[in-house]
Amino acid sequence: MGNNKRKHARYDSLNLLSYVCIDSEGKEWNQGMGRTLNISESGLQLETHEPIDTQYTLLISVGIEDDLVDIKGNVVYTNRGEEGKFEAGIEFSEVKPEALVVLRQYISEFHGQFPE
Numbered sequence: 001m002g003n004n005k006r007k008h009a010r011y012d013s014l015n016l017l018s019y020v021c022i023d024s025e026g027k028e029w030n031q032g033m034g035r036t037l038n039i040s041e042s043g044l045q046l047e048t049h050e051p052i053d054t055q056y057t058l059l060i061s062v063g064i065e066d067d068l069v070d071i072k073g074n075v076v077y078t079n080r081g082e083e084g085k086f087e088a089g090i091e092f093s094e095v096k097p098e099a100l101v102v103l104r105q106y107i108s109e110f111h112g113q114f115p116e
Contacts, residue, residue: 013039013106016063017046021056029056036062041103043073043091051078051086058090064106069099 013036021030034048044062052058054075062069072094081087095103 012037015039018061019046019048019052020059021052022059023056037087039103039107041092041100041107043076043089046088046090047081048086048088049084051080052088054078057093060090064102067102069102071095071099071103 015036016033017036018033019031020028022028030050030052032048032050034046037045037047039045039062044060046060052075054077056075058073058075060071060073062071071092073090073092076089076091078086078088
């Protein structure tokens with residue numbers, strides 16, 4: 001296995017989300033639904049029915065327990081996953097302070113249950 005270049009540990013987590021793909025000029029190109037496969041303070045892996053091109057930035061709304069967390073992120077890669085679905089790696093580029101509080105609390109609870 002290669003070296004892990006991630007800043008933060010990722011935790012397996014299935015959360016529903018919606019996303020909007022925007023280009024470098026801020027124009028919307030596509031939107032859809034998916035779910036997280038894992039999540040950290042700096043990124044997530046999502047599963048969708050359609051591939052998401054790495055040229056896009058995503059505006060993501062993730063349902064985390066009773067909260068809706070809005071995050072902006074860059075698509076780092078897209079691969080074909082299992083059963084005809086697609087997996088994309090997202091690196092967060094913008095997380096509002098209130099969203100970061102919810103995200104950190106959620107991850108902290110995971111870390112307490114499943115320490116590395």
